Amino acid sequence: MSGPNSEYDPVEVTPLRADQVEAMRDAALAAISDAADLDALKQVRIDHTGDRSPLALAKREIGALPPQARKEAGQRVGQARGAVNKALGERQGVLEAEHEERMLVTETVDVTLPTDRSQRGARHPITTLSERLTDIFVAMGWEVAEGPWVEAEWLNFDALNMGEDHPARTMQDTFWLEPSKAALVLRTHTSPVQARTMLTREPPIYVVCPGRVYRTDEIDATHSPVFHQIEGLVVDKGITMAHLKGSLDHMTEAMFGEGISTRFRPSYFPFTEPSAEMDMVCFVCRGENSEDCRTCRGEGWIELGGCGVVNPRVLISCGIDPEVYTGFAFGFGIDRMLMFRHNVADLRDVFEGDVRFAQPFGVEI
Amino acid sequence: MKAPVSWIREYVALPDDLSVDDLTAKLTMLGLKLESITTPADAITGPLVVGKVLTIDKEPQKNGKVISWCTVDVGDANGTGEPQGIICGAHNFEVGDLVVVCLPGAVLPGNFEISARKTYGHISAGMICSERELGLGDDHAGIIVLPADAGAPGTDAFDVLGLDDPVIEFEINPDRAYALSLRGIAREAALGFGVPFTDPADREAPAPNGDGYSVIVDDPVGCPVFAARLVTGFDPTAPTPGWMAKRLEQAGMRSISLAVDITNYVMLELGRPIHGYDADKLAGPLRIRRAEQGESLVTLDGARRTLSPQDLVVTDDSGPIGLGGVMGGDATEMSEKSTRILVEAAHWDATSMFRTGKRHRVTSEAGKRNERGVDPQVVAVAADRVVELLVELGGATADAGVTLVGEAPAQPVTRIDYDLPARITGMAIESEDVVSILQAVGCRVDADADGVDVTPPSWRPDITDPYDLVEEVARVVGYDHVPSVLPPAPSGRGYTQAQKLRRRVGLTLAGAGFTELITYPFVGVADWEKLGFAEDDARRQTLWMANPLNAEEPQLTTTLLPGILRALGRNVGRGNDDVALFEHSLVFLPSGTESAPILGVERRPTEEEWAAITKAVPNQPLHLAVAIAGQRESAGWWGDGRVAGWSDAIGAVRDVARTLGVDLTVRAAAVAPWHPGRCAELRVGNAVIGYAGELHPKVCQAYGLPARSAAAEVDLEVLIEHAVEVVAGPRFSSYPVAKEDVALLVDASVPAADVEAALRDGAGELLEAIRLFDVYTGDQVGEGKKSLAFALRFRAPDRTLKEGEAAAARDAAIAVAAQATGAVQR
Known part of the structure; x- marks a missing residue:
């Protein structure tokens, strides 16, 4: 609607009449909403907003108007074009969404197809179990000590109060190295690491020593010439068997759960005095109604290993004053723990390297 | 070490209603490790009776085997009183022998049901049993032949064989050698239950005199005590009484002959290994010395052993006749004809025993005890006990001569302060408990204000250190009283x-x-x-x-x-x-x-x-x-x-x-x-x-x-x-990257790594990364050549690269590669 015009121009330019502009706009809007797909919309865009579209032509006409009429006509055309562009944008969005939806449907795959392009790997459960055990002690502030597998006879035996004629030497079937005067053995236990630790560190000593050991056992379901032990050694002022019990109880609880504690039975080891064998409460039956328990064979307890107070003779040969320091030590088999914790029936599986053995254990245990 | 419960009870006043499980639990907590408890009767259902073999017909079979068709008197046990016909595959028995007969209806270990069945053309109504069939041992070489006094035909064999008597097998640790005897095990049981102990070694042996068999000990360190006793008129045909045979079997030893059985029995009873010589085979006095170079000896097991100068030997005028304390000699062995027996009981140096056993690879019951340490006070009494049994059971006469050379070494005194056991074990242990426990263990204790001077008992050569006494106190107080206390947390540095x-x-x-x-x-x-x-x-x-x-x-x-x-x-x-x-x-x-x-x-x-x-x-x-x-x-x-x-x-x-x-x-x-x-x-x-x-x-x-x-x-x-310890934080440019691909033709023998290194070298500082993405060999590049395609990425740290800058760097890289490797750009 044109306002009062002082410079009256009797000729009103035809295309810029309000009703005509509205008609152009409505035609465009109708075409937009009729556009069924993006291609159709593209054509609608050309037809109704392109250079040759009625609204574009109308816009061009504005320049021909008398100055007084330009403003109103410009507003009228601009509003129409705005409405058309907005509708185009909206329609574009709707059609794109529809298009994408259709596309995605056509791209549907069978997600149940196998995805096993590459093999799965695993770490050996002895490795991971050993780590899990050392983690417990490291969390308590202990450190991990290690030693060689071929070891000096003195460190494997003598320094641990097992002299040449010690009966305990016959309890361990030792691999000796050639020549015998070399006085070297494949270590029969992880205990030489104890001696090495005491000889190379000052107390207080809190270490755990996992590792491979060797004895002349033929392999069968429960024996292997190569197996693994973990050993703990603490030397400090005021250490007692109670600390030994506390450390072991903590370990078994951390490993097997609340309430899985240990007990001691008197035993004999040359490197400890007093010595004990340690058992842990069976983690399966927890010692209750254990008759049918296959894990502990009805005992309610599982034999774990040996332990005791470090024999002062060992402290002396390793240069530690037993008048000042006391200590405790313990050791048990990692392979055996793997077998009873995971119900492994045959020790041969542990060492044969069949990938089917290690793979189910993954990378942590 | 296998110990029948009935034998343990003979020396210790255990409560009648004490179960074998409670007994072993207590002994376990004292340090005698339980290996197994076996009550053979648990796996057997009767009827199992004594039978007397009446007839044996040997019947060869087509398969080459010879079977024995026997009739056996089983008294009224079969309900008829008629002889029982039984097929038997063994041949180690004769008419008149007493055997163990399992009648139809019985069940043997392994749920083996016995019934009358037709076999080898006869009805075999039962079985004559071997040890293995009854679960008593592994011996399957023959059937069990019972001593003549075992019982009348038809007597229930459970009691005869001691099948109802539990046998405890212990694994004896080296520090508890005394428990390799019934004496030692019973003593521990008495200690555990606080009941009286009757020491079977508590007997008065006759005083030594000059009339005994002549013995010279040249090496008193190797053999500190040597006792010898002679018996004469021994009846070598005298049978081993049933009670003794039964106990030997229960303890895992075979009954061999009365004289041998007696020496084994006394060893089990007192822990002291005994050797018996056929005195008629001895020539002159016994001499104990180290072997000389070149000497040899045939031992009881028939092996000829070349002796080492470190071996302790018993000799007579003929030379070595025994590997002292380890194994006797073949030449002077007792036989089924021996009537004059010289009984040797001697205390040997444990280390020497260990070395000799190891050197000759001999493991014997005697060696096992001698190398671990036997009570040195039980020498003359052990010999006397053997003599007593030879007289009593074999009709022998004890010679009046009594030889005893040397004396038991004194036990070392060890001192501990009263607080040591508590300080080491973490248990609360009072001074008076320390004294009373050590006394109960058998120690002589001289107490003063601070501690005790302890003389261990003669059967405890293992007690040499204060901590050994701590263990003695701790095991009697009970390891189950050790409290559970975490040690103070150390300041560890974690994993290396x-x-x-x-x-x-x-x-x-x-x-x-x-x-x-x-x-x-x-x-x-x-x-x-x-x-x-x-x-x-x-x-x-x-x-x-x-x-x-x-x-x-x-x-x-x-x-x-x-x-x-x-x-x-x-x-x-x-x-x-x-x-x-x-x-x-x-x-x-x-x-x-x-x-x-x-x-x-x-x-x-x-x-x-x-x-x-x-x-x-x-x-x-x-x-x-x-x-x-x-x-x-x-x-x-x-x-x-x-x-x-x-x-x-x-x-x-x-x-x-x-x-x-x-x-x-x-x-x-x-x-x-x-x-x-x-x-x-x-x-x-x-x-x-x-x-x-x-x-x-x-x-x-x-x-x-x-x-x-x-x-x-x-x-x-x-x-x-070489692992990087501290990774340096990366600095990277946010300016645009310029990518250039290069294809280079080189001799097939040129390592790609060399080409890459040359490109890297020539590309200069703007090069950010280089990656070989293709290798081509074939017609298009010609024989002996290969084409390597690299993707190069260029970027400056502080600006956008100018037009042509990346291309120039690429060309420089190619130039160096050409010079270094003969590469030609494709």
């Missing part, structure tokens, strides 16, 4: 860097699809042959075991390849077609000629001594090996698979190096067991850390591997040593 990195390496390889394994380090010449190692290959220089399990594998490996390739072959053989393995383990490098010194133990080694030990221990570096066979990537709906090969082995090591932040250099090499054209030498800096690549076809064949199987082995220790 190397320990952490090892774990990281394992995780990396597992993540890359490799499975860890653990192999044995035992190898032999066959392994070197399979690997194709030349005779002079350094890896064949190994440590050797003196006593390998397998004579074919006496060496300790220097390389992980034998183990991992064997395992790879085993996997493939078991149908695990696509398999990737890794192992990290120490290997054993041969040591020098130094021996590891055997040092004293009274003090810490000196610096020099410690250095000598560490120097003598061979170098055992940590190695890492990978091995791979079959498909690295599987075929599937996504397309083809990819067969594993040389690049996967190298790639695995590269992955590990990357995870450790180590720069790895790869060069071509030709080393066994790899394919000479597909073998890489791997370096860190200038150090060769190992090799990787495709295995030689012959090696694949030798290990049963598919062609193209690959492996790598590196020194993981060196890799870990």
Whole structure:
């Protein structure tokens, strides 16, 4: 609607009449909403907003108007074009969404197809179990000590109060190295690491020593010439068997759960005095109604290993004053723990390297 | 050590209603480790009776066997009183012998039901039993022949055989040698239950006199006490009484003859091994000395033994007649005709016993006790006990002469303060408890204000140190009273860097699809042959075991390849077609000629001594090996698979190096067991850390591997040593990257790594990254040539590159590559 015009121009330019502009706009809007797909919309865009579209032509006409009429006509055309562009944008969005939806449907795959392009790997459960055990002690502030597998006879035996004629030497079937005067053995236990630790560190000593050991056992379901032990050694002022019990109880609880504690039975080891064998409460039956328990064979307890107070003779040969320091030590088999914790029936599986053995254990245990 | 409960009860007043489980539980907590409890009757249902063999008809069979068709008088046990007809396969019995008959309806161990059945043309109505059939032992050589006084035919055999009497088997630790006797076990039971103990060794032996058999002890250190007694007129045909035979059987020993049985019985009773000589076979006085060089002796087991000057021997005028304390001699052995018996009871030096037993590889019941230490006070009384039984059961007459040379060494006195047991065990133990417990254990205790001077009892040679006394106190108080207290938390530094990195390496390889394994380090010449190692290959220089399990594998490996390739072959053989393995383990490098010194133990080694030990221990570096066979990537709906090969082995090591932040250099090499054209030498800096690549076809064949199987082995220790400890924070440019691709034609023999290095060299500082993305050989590049396509990325740290700048850098790179490697741009 044109306002009062002082410079009256009797000729009103035809295309810029309000009703005509509205008609152009409505035609465009109708075409937009009729556009069924993006291609159709593209054509609608050309037809109704392109250079040759009625609204574009109308816009061009504005320049021909008398100055007084330009403003109103410009507003009228601009509003129409705005409405058309907005509708185009909206329609574009709707059609794109529809298009994408259709596309995605056509791209549907069978997600149940196998995805096993590459093999799965695993770490050996002895490795991971050993780590899990050392983690417990490291969390308590202990450190991990290690030693060689071929070891000096003195460190494997003598320094641990097992002299040449010690009966305990016959309890361990030792691999000796050639020549015998070399006085070297494949270590029969992880205990030489104890001696090495005491000889190379000052107390207080809190270490755990996992590792491979060797004895002349033929392999069968429960024996292997190569197996693994973990050993703990603490030397400090005021250490007692109670600390030994506390450390072991903590370990078994951390490993097997609340309430899985240990007990001691008197035993004999040359490197400890007093010595004990340690058992842990069976983690399966927890010692209750254990008759049918296959894990502990009805005992309610599982034999774990040996332990005791470090024999002062060992402290002396390793240069530690037993008048000042006391200590405790313990050791048990990692392979055996793997077998009873995971119900492994045959020790041969542990060492044969069949990938089917290690793979189910993954990378942590 | 097997101990019948009835025998234990003979010496200790245990409550009648004490169960065997409660008894063993108590003994376990005192330190006698329980091996087993066996009550044979539990597995047997009667009727099981004494039978008297009436007739034996030997009947040869077509299969070559001879069976015995017997009639056996079983009294009224079969309900008829008629002789029972039984087929028996054994032949160790005669008409008139008493045997154990199992009648139809009985059930033997293993749920073996006995019924009358037709066999070998007869109705066999029952069975004549062997030890094994009754679960009494492993002896299946013949049936049990009972002593003549065992009982009338038809007597229930459960009691005759002691089947209702539980037998406890203990595993006796070296410090509890005294428990290798009923005397010792009963003493522990008395201690445990606080009840009276009747010591079977508490007897008065007749005083020694000058009339006894002449004995000269030349080596009183090796043989501190020697008692000899003579009996005459012994009836060698006298049978072993049933009660004695039963106890011997229960304790796991066979009844042999009365004289032998008596010596064994007294050994079990008192712990003191006894030897009996046929006195008629002795020539002149007995002399105890060390053997002389060149002497030899045939021992009871028939073996001729060359003696060492360290062996203690008993001699007579003929020379050595016994390996003292370990095993008697054949020539003077008691026989079924011996009527004059010289009884020897002697205390021997335990260490010497141990060494002689080890030297001659003899394990005997006597040696087992003598090398662990026997009560030195129980020598004359043991001899006297034997004499008593020979007289009582064998009709012998004890000679009036009594020989006793030497005397028991005094026990050392050990002092402990009252608070030591509490200080060591963490249990609250009062001073008076320390005294009373040590007395209960048998010690003589002299108490004063601070502590006690303790003389251990004669049967406890193991008690030498204060801590031994602590253990005695602790075990009687009870280990179950040890409280559970965490030690003070130390200030640990956690895992070492190397320990952490090892774990990281394992995780990396597992993540890359490799499975860890653990192999044995035992190898032999066959392994070197399979690997194709030349005779002079350094890896064949190994440590050797003196006593390998397998004579074919006496060496300790220097390389992980034998183990991992064997395992790879085993996997493939078991149908695990696509398999990737890794192992990290120490290997054993041969040591020098130094021996590891055997040092004293009274003090810490000196610096020099410690250095000598560490120097003598061979170098055992940590190695890492990978091995791979079959498909690295599987075929599937996504397309083809990819067969594993040389690049996967190298790639695995590269992955590990990357995870450790180590720069790895790869060069071509030709080393066994790899394919000479597909073998890489791997370096860190200038150090060769190992090799990787495709295995030689012959090696694949030798290990049963598919062609193209690959492996790598590196020194993981060196890799870990070079690991980046602190990663420098990266600085990177946010200006645009300019990418340039280059295709270069080179001789096929030129390593891509060289071309890449040259490009890197020539590209200058603007080069951000370079990557080889294609290798082409074929008609388009001509024979003996290859085309290498590299993608280069250029970027400046502080600005956008100008037009042409990247291209100029690329051209400069190409120019250097052309000069260094003869590369021509395609």
